[in-house]
Amino acid sequence: MNELVEAIPWLGHRHPKAARSLITCLMLLAPMIALLFGNTWVRILDFALLYVMLALGLNLVVGFAGLLDLGYIAFYAVGAYTWAFLASPHFGLHLPFYLVLPLGAAFAACAGIILGFPVLRLRGDYLAIVTLGFGEIVRIFMNNLNYPVNITNGPQGINMLDSMNLFGWDISHAVQITDTFRINPLVSFYYLFLLFVVGSVIVIRRLQISRIGRGWAAIRDDELAAKAIGINTRNMKLLAFSLGATFGGVSGGLFGSFQGFVSPESFSLMESIAILTMVVFGGMGNIGGVIIGAVALSLLPEVLRGIALPVQQQLFGKVILDPEVLRMLLLSLAMILMMQFRPAGLIPANARYSRPELARAGKGAQS
């Protein structure tokens, strides 16, 4: 939260309290504002929140522990498929969310440990390659496990997933308050996701300033030195992988309940890279930065999609650049500019492990 406040260029320093309430209002009112532009925009906001959770989880691995993970989307897939298996007509199971979500998180954590063990001794490029392979393996499994026994229903994906049923209230149904006023289910999902995001931020924040967080930071900065001060680097790395995966698993479950449909193509390598880009763009290791990175990079392409087409029509009378192409172009351009001018991300992380707020007074050197 403080890091978010800091991020507002002028207000953040002058009136941190005002900035804080501004952010809170914005968070709470965002779906109402989006609703003015149509349902699509609320849906986009919902997805943005899922991306925030994913980015926060990946930040645990990449930003805190310094372990480059290019297959993070696999954990998202594990969470989503857990939801699909346990809460859909596919196997005829309809377990409640308070069982399915933790199970999805647990499976994802196990997957994290499975990935973690073989890569314990790897760093940098090698680690990236193995994690990339892991992400692809999971996706290919989902794609092909429909024969001889149909488990995942292959490339068709699994349909008609149960929605989020909060103790009798299925939030995919609109809530009719009066004849004219009803709460859009997309808006309900927004607040549900917001709740999860806020919860995640609190947990991750606590982790960051705990012994565990300090241990991760030490490993990130200098592994030998970390060993020399008595950090069990093996367990700490495994913990980073599994905890990071947990957040991926939870958001995967939420995704399943929201979308009502999962298929392997939602979990491609490009998604892993997109999430990593959000983390790097926002500022590795900085919770506020990562949130802003995720929101910005999931909203901007959509805004672009809305603008690029009519503008091109106006200027040239035809569509020259497909918005999808334009999106990749601009994302890469954004990355290149970032690397050039703000290599540590939009909001660089504080170097301090224990009490980052101390760093604000001194404004530690950028690394």
Added chain:
Amino acid sequence: MPTNDKTPILQLQKLQVSYGHIQAVKGIDIELYSGELVCLIGANGAGKTTTLNAIAGTLPIRDGQLMYQGQAINNVPTHQRLRQGIALVPEGRGIFTRLTVEENLRMGAYIRDDKDGIEADMERVFTMLPRVKERLGQVAGTLSGGEQQMVAIGRALLSRPKLLLLDEPSMGLAPLVVETIFEVVQTVVKEGVTILLVEQNANLALEFSSRGYVMDGGNITLSDSGEALLANPKVRSAYLGEEANVA
């Protein structure tokens, strides 16, 4: 000074360490008694750092015994060895460059949770390393090499070690700074910490150490008291640059 009647605090028996097929340490015997400052000298690639890392546990032991306080610790992981009192100051210092000096020191107490004890030890380190105290708030990466080395030693001391493994503390430092570091090392020994010092600067190391081992090609070729090794013509010509000394 060695107290020969007791069991050694650290004992290497036919210790072997290898990197894949390449054997870096070929079965060496080293003994350290409580309160000693012992140095391990030798040329580049002799296996000194490898030995030290094997004792600290960051490298696996291939064969032989590593005894600490009378118990074999071959398979004890690094972080457990630190808890038992074996601390390593790695080669090239290995401090956390983005943290302040104070945070670096406190990271040294990572394995401890006795707040009062940590504060007391912080004070102890300050009296031993007054230069470090002046730089407490500074980001460690901006310190001079000598100061960084002191921070590294101070950080190791905060784990309250019984045995301190120092890997080339003089590396890349100006001669005057090296002297200061050795004085610090001596203060640490006076505090009752046993030190195994790996050095290329054989002259100074032997001068300060009670005993020394000379390592060459993965074997211990000589071991004697510090003065004796300093006087040994073989050592003089091989490691001390005899001509320079005569002139």
